[in-house]
Amino acid sequence: MPVPVPDASPLIRLHASDNVLVVRQPLALGQSLPGFGLRAKAQLPAGHKIAARDIAAGERVLKYNVPIGRAARDIEAGEHVHGHNLELTHEAHDPGFGLDARPVDHVPEAERAHFMGYVRADGRVGTRNFIGILSSVNCSATVIHRIAAHFTPERLADYPNVDGVVAFAQTSGCGMSSPSEHFDLLRRTIGGYASHPNLAGVLIVGLGCERNQVSDLMASQGLQEGPLVRGYVMQDVGGTRATIAAGVAAVQAMLPLANAARRQPVSAAHLKVGLECGGSDGFSGIGANPALGAAMDLLVRHGGTAILSETPEIHGVEFMLTRRAVSPEVGQKLLDRLAWWTEYTRGHQAQFNGVVGAGNQAGGLANIVEKSLGSAMKGGTTPLVDVVRYAERIDTPGLVFMDSPGYDPVATTGQIASGANLICFTTGRGSMFGSKPAPTLKLASNTPMFQRLEEDMDINCGLVIDGELDIPRMGERIFEHILRTASGERTKSELLGLGDHEFVPWHLGIVS
Numbered sequence: 434m435p436v437p438v439p440d441a442s443p444l445i446r447l448h449a450s451d452n453v454l455v456v457r458q459p460l461a462l463g464q465s466l467p468g469f470g471l472r473a474k475a476q477l478p479a480g481h482k483i484a485a486r487d488i489a490a491g492e493r494v495l496k497y498n499v500p501i502g503r504a505a506r507d508i509e510a511g512e513h514v515h516g517h518n519l520e521l522t523h524e525a526h527d528p529g530f531g532l533d534a535r536p537v538d539h540v541p542e543a544e545r546a547h548f549m550g551y552v553r554a555d556g557r558v559g560t561r562n563f564i565g566i567l568s569s570v571n572c573s574a575t576v577i578h579r580i581a582a583h584f585t586p587e588r589l590a591d592y593p594n595v596d597g598v599v600a601f602a603q604t605s606g607c608g609m610s611s612p613s614e615h616f617d618l619l620r621r622t623i624g625g626y627a628s629h630p631n632l633a634g635v636l637i638v639g640l641g642c643e644r645n646q647v648s649d650l651m652a653s654q655g656l657q658e659g660p661l662v663r664g665y666v667m668q669d670v671g672g673t674r675a676t677i678a679a680g681v682a683a684v685q686a687m688l689p690l691a692n693a694a695r696r697q698p699v700s701a702a703h704l705k706v707g708l709e710c711g712g713s714d715g716f717s718g719i720g721a722n723p724a725l726g727a728a729m730d731l732l733v734r735h736g737g738t739a740i741l742s743e744t745p746e747i748h749g750v751e752f753m754l755t756r757r758a759v760s761p762e763v764g765q766k767l768l769d770r771l772a773w774w775t776e777y778t779r780g781h782q783a784q785f786n787g788v789v790g791a792g793n794q795a796g797g798l799a800n801i802v803e804k805s806l807g808s809a810m811k812g813g814t815t816p817l818v819d820v821v822r823y824a825e826r827i828d829t830p831g832l833v834f835m836d837s838p839g840y841d842p843v844a845t846t847g848q849i850a851s852g853a854n855l856i857c858f859t860t861g862r863g864s865m866f867g868s869k870p871a872p873t874l875k876l877a878s879n880t881p882m883f884q885r886l887e888e889d890m891d892i893n894c895g896l897v898i899d900g901e902l903d904i905p906r907m908g909e910r911i912f913e914h915i916l917r918t919a920s921g922e923r924t925k926s927e928l929l930g931l932g933d934h935e936f937v938p939w940h941l942g943i944v945s
Contacts, residue, residue, distance in 0.1 A: 442468055444483065445719065445898075448498040453482040453514050455496075455715055455797070457898060466511075475513040479879070480715025480797035480861070482514040497718075499750065500524055501803040514799075521787045521800040528755035530764040534816040537733055537831070542700065545735045546912075549696040549920040550703060550854075551630065558703035559630035560854045560919040562694050563870040564598045564687055566680065567623050569639035569647050570606030573667055573676075577602055577638050580680035581933075592692040595633070598684055599869045601626055601936040607643035615941035619645065621824040622938040624654025625850025627662070631870035633691035634661035636683050638676060641668030661687055696921065702736025704919055705827065707848030707856040707871070708811040709742070711841040714796025714861025714878055718807020720897035720907070721859040721878035726813035727908025728857070728915065729832065733815045738830050740853050741812040742837040742844045744774055745785040749802035753809050754834065758817045766820035770836045784839050792862045811859065823939055824850035841866055842937035845873070850938075855919055857911070865889050867931025872924045874914060891925050 444466060445455040454469065460477040469485065477483060482496070488508040493500040502519045512518070540546075551559035566577040581600035589595060605619055627635045637656075639647035647664045656662055663683045670676045708725065710717060729739035741747075747754060751771055758764035778785045787801050798804045818831035824847045827833050835851050837844040841864065845856055849871045856871055858864060861878035863886045877883035880895030892914055896902040902910070918924055926932065 444469055444471075446485070447496060447719065450498045451495045452485050452488050452492075453494055453496055454485050455719065456481050456483055471511045474509060474511040477513055478797070479881075482715070482797065482799075484508045484510050484512045484514050486510045488514075494519055496803060497806060499806055501806065502800060515797075516794060516799045519799050521802065523749060523802075526752035528752055528764055528768060530755055530758050530761040533756040534759055535814075537815050540735050542702075542736070546701040546916055547698045548701060548704070548916045550699045551633075551694050551696060552699060553630045555630075557630040557852070558699050558854065559632075559870075560704075560921075561596045561631040561870050561872060562594055562633050562691060563596050563631055564634040564636075564684055564691055565626060565629075565632040565870060566598065566600045566636045566638065566684070567627055568600075568602050568606070569623070569637060569645045569650050570643035571602070571604045572607070572640035572643060573638040574602035574604075576667065576673060576676050576680065577636075579677045580636070580638075580684060583677075583681045584684065589688075592688045594692045594694055595688060597869075599933060603936060603938055605938065605940060606639075606645040609644060611644045613941075616644070618823055618941060619938055620650055620653050622846060622850045623650060624656065625824050625826065625852070626870075626936070627654065627656055629849065629852070629854075629870055631854055633694055634684070634687035635663075636680055636687075637664045638680060639664075639666050641666045661690055700736060701732065701916065702830065704732060704737040704855060704915065705740060705851075705853045706732060706737065706915065707740045707742070707845060707851075707853035709841055709845050709848070709856055709858040709866075709873075710746070710808055710811060710860065711858065711864040711866060712792050712796075712860045712862030713798060713804060713807060714793070715798060716878040716895070716898050717796075717859055717861045718810055719878075720904075721861070721876045721894035722807050722810040723904050724894050724897060724907035725857055725859055725876060725911060726810045727904050728911035729811070729813040730815055731908060731912045732915070733813070733831050736830055738827060738852075739812060739815075739832045740827060740835050740848050740851060741809075741832065742835045742848055743808060743839040744770055744836050745778075745783070745801065745839045746805050746808040747834075748774070748785055748805055750805045750809050754812065754817050757815070757832075763817060763820055767817070767834055770820065770822075796861050811857075821851065823847040827851045838939060840937075842935045843939050845935070846937050847939060855915060857915065859894070863889070865926075865931070866935065867924070867926025867929065868935050869932035872918055873926050873932075874918055874924050875926065876911065889925050889929070
């Protein structure tokens with residue numbers, strides 16, 4: 434759908450058929466809006482909606498010419514339109530499998546953009562060069578943190594090509610049903626990190642009596658011990674201090690090997706970018722998310738992979754993706770995941786069932802359909818080539834959907850486990866998220882927030898809302914920034930040292 438560049442008006446009209454307008458600048462009660470023949474009937478913050486005309490009770494409320502609910506009562510022109518007078522309705526849409534799918538105009542291989550990456554033995558390419566320490570169970574979490582803490586910047590000074598030693602602790606691994614979907618999911622996630630191209634070496638530490646045994650975990654994920662892959666069991670090694678000492682020695686032996694890696698020019702086709710949004714506001718779906726979508730269209734044209742996730746945040750607008758599916762089978766896979774979520778959340782006040790967070794509401798988003806409408810735009814306009822489960826490895830280039838919750842650390846953990854070597858994270862309210870081993874670029878939806886939180890924000894997509902850049906040019910800027918980041922330029926979250934505690938696998942099932 435077209436996304437216009439806003440002019441200097443205090444209101445934004447997204448589609449000629451819309452009966453609501455988006456407030457670009459805060460409105461005072463009674464403020465005259467002559468360009469629209471309106472007078473504000475409430476004091477309204479930026480990002481919220483105002484009725485463009487009288488809307489009758491029960492009438493559909495349209496944004497981007499997509500229904501985001503129905504008027505709960507008669508709404509007068511100039512009134513604030515939000516959760517107090519807007520009822521959520523779930524309308525059935527024809528999935529129209531493949532009706533909007535268009536062939537990708539791929540850039541010839543010889544002309545594709547490049548970045549400086551680490552080429553691994555299996556041919557995959559890393560954007561960073563970490564050594565990672567993983568726990569098979571929460572019982573070894575402290576131990577892996579102590580091992581990682583040993584490797585201070587001073588002790589790593591002799592290994593300038595190593596980005597760091599990082600611990601990925603988690604809160605499960607035992608007291609869980611096995612075999613089960615949750616058990617398989619946890620192992621997939623750990624395995625995805627252990628084999629990630631941004632990790633030069635990996636150490637896995639377990640306690641010894643957990644259900645998620647280190648040896649079985651490694652075998653199930655195709656991990657074989659060697660100079661850069663080691664596994665330790667605390668009960669066998671001799672306890673806490675002995676395991677810490679053994680782990681430190683193992684990582685120390687990996688450092689020279691990891692440091693020998695060198696960046697080299699590689700095609701942008703090796704980029705796999707996870708797409709995330711958090712703390713969204715009314716501008717996220719107008720500037721930041723469509724601009725990121727434009728960048729992903731460029732990435733796909735250059736042979737790369739865009740990973741869209743957060744299944745609850747496409748609920749109600751899934752037709753935007755199924756209509757671009759490369760086949761009915763791919764489209765149905767997406768609908769099957771949504772059907773699973775319907776059962777998973779039945780009887781709960783979950784986002785999937787309409788309730789969005791307080792920050793979303795304060796930012797102007799009334800319900801999940803309105804939020805989903807903006808969220809889906811991160812995926813751009815290219816065909817949907819595959820749908821995978823959480824943390825399943827992604828090897829198909831193009832736009833891929835990975836099933837996940839909307840909770841940011843959980844969704845991003847799954848994307849990285851699936852192979853994302855870089856994350857792009859849009860935010861309207863201001864997220865302070867960062868991740869390892871894949872770096873996170875944060876894209877601000879509006880200029881005031883970018884300026885207030887500039888230490889955490891990488892890219893100001895508020896330039897679209899300000900009328901300074903159109904969506905295609907903003908997308909080009911994002912794509913260029915992605916290439917620089919993939920080549921080693923540090924993100925704001927990296928400069929702040931974030932990412933040591935954001936490894937959060939998705940928890941399913943019964944804990945016993």
